[in-house]
Amino acid sequence: MIFANGKLLPDTERKAVLDGLEAQLDAVRTAPPLEAETVISAVDALGKRLEDGEFAPLLSRFLPAGMGLDELLPLLRRESLEGKLTAELGPEPFVSKDFAKTTARVLPLGVLFHIAPGNMPGLPVYTALEGLLTGNINLVKLPHGDKGLSLAAFGLLVEQEPRLAPYIYAFDLPSGRREDMKVLAALADGLVVWGGDGAVEAARTLAGPGCKLMEWGHRLSFAYLSGYEDREAELSALASHIVETGQRLCSSCQVIFLDTDDREEGLAFCREFLPYLEKAAAQRPGPGAGAPASLSGHTALLERIVDGRAEGETIFRGKGCSVILRPDRELELSPMEGNVLVKLLPQKELLSALRRRKGRLQTAGLVCAPEKREALTDLLARAGLTRVTRAGGMSASFPGEAHDGEYALRRYVRMVDVEKG
Amino acid sequence: MLSRQRLFWRLRPYDLPGSDRAFLRACRDNCAYHICHCPGYAAICRHLGFSPEQLRTIDDLAKIPVIPTLFFKRKALFSMPQWRMAMKVTSSGTSGKYSRIGFDWGSILAEAPMVINLGFRHHLVSPKPAHCVILGYKPHKSNHTGVTRTMFGLTHFSPPLSRTYALHMVDGGYVPNLDSVARALKKFERSHFPTRVIGFPSYLWFGLKRMEELGLRVKLPKGSRIILAGGWKQHSDQEVDKGTLYALVEKTLGVPEENINELFGAVEHPVFYNTCKRHHFHIPAYGRIIIRDPDTLEPLPMGRVGLINLISPLMCATPTLSVMTDDLGYLTTGEKCGCGIQTPYLTILGRVGMSDIQTCAAGASELLGKGEAF
Numbered sequence: 001m002i003f004a005n006g007k008l009l010p011d012t013e014r015k016a017v018l019d020g021l022e023a024q025l026d027a028v029r030t031a032p033p034l035e036a037e038t039v040i041s042a043v044d045a046l047g048k049r050l051e052d053g054e055f056a057p058l059l060s061r062f063l064p065a066g067m068g069l070d071e072l073l074p075l076l077r078r079e080s081l082e083g084k085l086t087a088e089l090g091p092e093p094f095v096s097k098d099f100a101k102t103t104a105r106v107l108p109l110g111v112l113f114h115i116a117p118g119n120m121p122g123l124p125v126y127t128a129l130e131g132l133l134t135g136n137i138n139l140v141k142l143p144h145g146d147k148g149l150s151l152a153a154f155g156l157l158v159e160q161e162p163r164l165a166p167y168i169y170a171f172d173l174p175s176g177r178r179e180d181m182k183v184l185a186a187l188a189d190g191l192v193v194w195g196g197d198g199a200v201e202a203a204r205t206l207a208g209p210g211c212k213l214m215e216w217g218h219r220l221s222f223a224y225l226s227g228y229e230d231r232e233a234e235l236s237a238l239a240s241h242i243v244e245t246g247q248r249l250c251s252s253c254q255v256i257f258l259d260t261d262d263r264e265e266g267l268a269f270c271r272e273f274l275p276y277l278e279k280a281a282a283q284r285p286g287p288g289a290g291a292p293a294s295l296s297g298h299t300a301l302l303e304r305i306v307d308g309r310a311e312g313e314t315i316f317r318g319k320g321c322s323v324i325l326r327p328d329r330e331l332e333l334s335p336m337e338g339n340v341l342v343k344l345l346p347q348k349e350l351l352s353a354l355r356r357r358k359g360r361l362q363t364a365g366l367v368c369a370p371e372k373r374e375a376l377t378d379l380l381a382r383a384g385l386t387r388v389t390r391a392g393g394m395s396a397s398f399p400g401e402a403h404d405g406e407y408a409l410r411r412y413v414r415m416v417d418v419e420k421g
Numbered sequence: 422m423l424s425r426q427r428l429f430w431r432l433r434p435y436d437l438p439g440s441d442r443a444f445l446r447a448c449r450d451n452c453a454y455h456i457c458h459c460p461g462y463a464a465i466c467r468h469l470g471f472s473p474e475q476l477r478t479i480d481d482l483a484k485i486p487v488i489p490t491l492f493f494k495r496k497a498l499f500s501m502p503q504w505r506m507a508m509k510v511t512s513s514g515t516s517g518k519y520s521r522i523g524f525d526w527g528s529i530l531a532e533a534p535m536v537i538n539l540g541f542r543h544h545l546v547s548p549k550p551a552h553c554v555i556l557g558y559k560p561h562k563s564n565h566t567g568v569t570r571t572m573f574g575l576t577h578f579s580p581p582l583s584r585t586y587a588l589h590m591v592d593g594g595y596v597p598n599l600d601s602v603a604r605a606l607k608k609f610e611r612s613h614f615p616t617r618v619i620g621f622p623s624y625l626w627f628g629l630k631r632m633e634e635l636g637l638r639v640k641l642p643k644g645s646r647i648i649l650a651g652g653w654k655q656h657s658d659q660e661v662d663k664g665t666l667y668a669l670v671e672k673t674l675g676v677p678e679e680n681i682n683e684l685f686g687a688v689e690h691p692v693f694y695n696t697c698k699r700h701h702f703h704i705p706a707y708g709r710i711i712i713r714d715p716d717t718l719e720p721l722p723m724g725r726v727g728l729i730n731l732i733s734p735l736m737c738a739t740p741t742l743s744v745m746t747d748d749l750g751y752l753t754t755g756e757k758c759g760c761g762i763q764t765p766y767l768t769i770l771g772r773v774g775m776s777d778i779q780t781c782a783a784g785a786s787e788l789l790g791k792g793e794a795f
């Protein structure tokens with residue numbers, strides 16, 4: 001399906017839409033740009049309707065079982081949208097600045113082509129929303145797994161505020177449709193790509209010179225344990241985080257690093273942590289809910305065996321989860337779905353181990369004694385992490401936070417200097 | 422490997438106790454073969470402390486290392502060089518990832534009597550020529566999926582007069598052409614020969630719903646059959662129960678319920694499972710099924726719901742002796758069916774919620790250089 005100019009169209013219309021797109025975009029850009037207030041009030045109103053459960057039947061059709069939009073809903077409120085604008089673009093984001101001989105105006109970059117991610121429902125809409133807030137026209141390539149949620153959301157948004165219609169286009173393109181992707185990229189001033197190395201590399205070949213590339217690549221996150229503030233609460237929060245995110249997000253904990261070099265301590269931690277993880281796993285809804293964990297865990301073990309990497313590790317199997325004590329110090333992807341890796345990483349070796357994953361680091365969930373927190377936070381920040389949180393908050397979103405170390409909106413606007421007459 | 426041929430050339434396809442000895446022997450030989458020829462499989466057996474001598478009774482089958490089909494999607498394992506294989510087949514890759522499985526000539530020699538034997542038993546084989554309507558992919562040189570080959574193969578149970586496909590390759594992608602299917606069905610209604618509709622159950626359902634909307638109905642000639650294979654795949658969220666589907670088949674195509682066959686199998690486990698007249702998948706002598714606890718992967722007793730572990734010593738090119746799909750299901754004792762076949766039957770409840778979606782953390786591991794060419 002295609003979403004263009006406020007209308008849902010069948011894929012057969014794709015060629016017609018693409019052929020007429022340049023003329024349409026030019027017409028929109030000739031008019032004054034979209035104002036942030038128009039977007040904010042529309043999104044805020046829609047968010048309220050979402051929170052009131054008005055679209056619950058619609059959402060249940062599109063969302064995977066057991067998944068909600070709880071993480072995204074707070075981001076749709078007026079105060080968080082306004083907060084985002086001021087945090088990223090300053091207190092008066094779109095007001096021109098006066099200099100001695102010029103006035104600096106803030107304008108949208110123009111047309112953004114988003115290659116949207118499929119790992120979290122709602123993100124295709126969110127990336128387009130960032131583009132809208134800065135007044136850009138958004139062309140969105142929907143992810144493979146999107147079952148219609150994004151199209152429905154765009155529909156509702158335009159229904160709420162018809163003035164947004166010319167600023168949103170979404171395409172359910174199969175990835176093989178490279179020609180169509182090229183057409184869209186050629187129209188864009190900026191290409192926003194979310195995804196793995198493969199997606200980023202493909203995007204680099206799509207974006208010609210003159211098209212700015214904005215990459216939100218994949219990241220890895222971990223927990224670092226060096227003592228406790230409240231042992232039971234922290235371990236149980238970490239276990240819930242691991243099970244609830246299924247370790248599928250960039251911010252999900254893949255490895256628990258322990259600040260020790262003593263293997264006995266590592267074994268003791270695994271034995272202690274397993275019941276916490278089992279307790280969290282038991283909360284999964286539905287029959288066979290532990291199956292993905294068992295399948296992933298077992299498959300990953302077989303892969304490690306075949307790769308000759310399984311020697312020297314100890315696996316603690318629980319019901320629908322596992323804790324794997326590994327002999328190395330590398331940050332790597334876990335088997336996911338509630339199978340967490342545990343590694344020994346004394347503080348003095350932390351920086352060098354993490355530097356080997358530079359450009360891939362995102363969140364560290366720090367669990368430690370209060371007196372150590374400041375120093376360890378500094379060390380993690382210097383090592384290249386872009387977020388340092390508490391154990392349970394690794395995947396939480398906080399008002400004003402940057403995206404992988406950058407303020408996205410700053411990249412979606414441009415400055416125009418006008419000489420005074 | 423003679424023990425394998427002895428098993429697959431057995432003439433009584435539903436005699437499990439009678440085939441236990443032959444089955445166990447063939448599994449022992451198959452396992453030993455893979456350990457000898459596939460270093461990866463040998464490493465798995467060594468690490469998990471398994472050796473073929475541990476297979477003494479039929480209950481010992483549970484000890485064979487179980488390889489999830491998910492594993493074959495990430496890694497290809499082979500026990501012979503590719504030039505010795507008869508063919509290489511991929512799973513349909515609903516999620517964009519697919520298994521790569523090699524077939525040796527011996528497995529094809531063993532499959533043939535199994536398919537013919539079961540084909541006769543389930544009334545699929547007929548000397549009367551038939552028109553074939555395939556609600557699936559038209560074979561193409563770029564399409565290596567097992568289900569495409571299976572559906573093409575199924576057209577040979579009776580001499581095929583014609584083949585009409587619902588999905589054609591156009592500009593490098595498959596596009597549906599349901600109109601031509603509807604026209605063909607209308608034409609075959611007046612033929613002296615029966616029609617065989619072969620395809621994915623999901624496509625049959627969507628096609629029939631469409632025909633119903635358009636007010637189209639045909640009465641296919643006597644002896645026409647519906648043969649369903651390949652499951653609901655990416656349309657599993659819209660799956661309907663068999664009774665509803667069969668009623669619509671009878672109403673729109675005029676084919677009675679007893680002329681509907683369903684097949685089950687996987688590229689990783691190409692045993693020819695057929696539904697009995699009561700539409701149950703009984704275990705044939707060429708395979709065994711263990712249901713495993715979703716939380717611990719331990720074997721479960723009859724009747725309990727769990728992950729489906731399929732065992733067959735059919736393949737020598739790829740170590741698929743004991744594989745596990747990501748479906749949930751359960752077994753029921755044969756007597757409860759009442760069709761006359763005494764072996765337990767499998768009920769498939771559907772996929773577990775594996776996230777087929779590309780996860781963002783998983784993407785970061787691409788830098789570890791995983792994946793290999795076939």
